[in-house]
Amino acid sequence: MTKRDSCPKSPIMPRTFQEGETHTVRRDVDKYRPYYYAAVSGDFNPIHLDPEFGQMAGLGGNILHGMCTLAWAAEVAVEYLGESRRLKSIRARFSRPVQIGETLTFTVRAAKRDGDVLRGELSAVNSKGEEVLKNGVFEGNVGAA
Numbered sequence: 538m539t540k541r542d543s544c545p546k547s548p549i550m551p552r553t554f555q556e557g558e559t560h561t562v563r564r565d566v567d568k569y570r571p572y573y574y575a576a577v578s579g580d581f582n583p584i585h586l587d588p589e590f591g592q593m594a595g596l597g598g599n600i601l602h603g604m605c606t607l608a609w610a611a612e613v614a615v616e617y618l619g620e621s622r623r624l625k626s627i628r629a630r631f632s633r634p635v636q637i638g639e640t641l642t643f644t645v646r647a648a649k650r651d652g653d654v655l656r657g658e659l660s661a662v663n664s665k666g667e668e669v670l671k672n673g674v675f676e677g678n679v680g681a682a
Contacts (some may be wrong), residue, residue, distance in 0.1 A: 552619060554655050554679045558647040564609050566601050566639045574605040576656040588637075601635040605639050610670060613643040617657075618677045629659060629673035637664045645675065653680030 552558065571585040579595050580602055583590040591599040603610065607629060615621045649656045659673035 538596070552617065552679075554647055554650055556647055556650060560613065560645055561642060561644045562613045562616065564638060564641050564643065566635055566637055566641060568637050570602055571599060571606065571637065572666060574602045578602065578604065580604075596634055597636060599637055601637065601639075603612050603631045603635075606635055606641070606661060606669060608667060609641065609646075610643050610661055611675075614657065614675045616676070617645045618655075618679065623677045625676045625678060627659070627673075627675040629661075629670040631669070632671040633663070633667055633669045635663065635669050641669065648674075650679070653678050655679045 545610045564602050575581050575586060583599075584594055585591075585599055585602050588598040589599065607627070610629060611624065611627050612630060614627060618624055640663070643659065644656050644661075645659045647655055648658050657675045657677070659670065659675055660668060661670040661673070663669050
């Protein structure tokens, strides 16, 4: 198992892509993240940018874009696989809004290897240990470059 915090980055250990191997990364959801993501995605929904609007919507304040959470999960899968071109697919269910100020822990696990194809599981939990992504899976090509 390898672990690292999002800042500073530590070296990544070589992978064997064996079943059960894991990689874990923590990411802090700072107050500016929704604005950064809105700028690049074009999603300026006020539930992400306006704490008062998020409060009125029953969300306890503004929340992170779900696709930002999924993008971070994809980044962790790519980091595990070693190269972005190796990631072939990713999917997960959004199970809980991500609050600003949370620390998310992303874990990918090699579930099954069939030749050059690796199928893995991914999860994300918040600071309270609650799942924010469920039933996450990814597929990668781990054959020689």
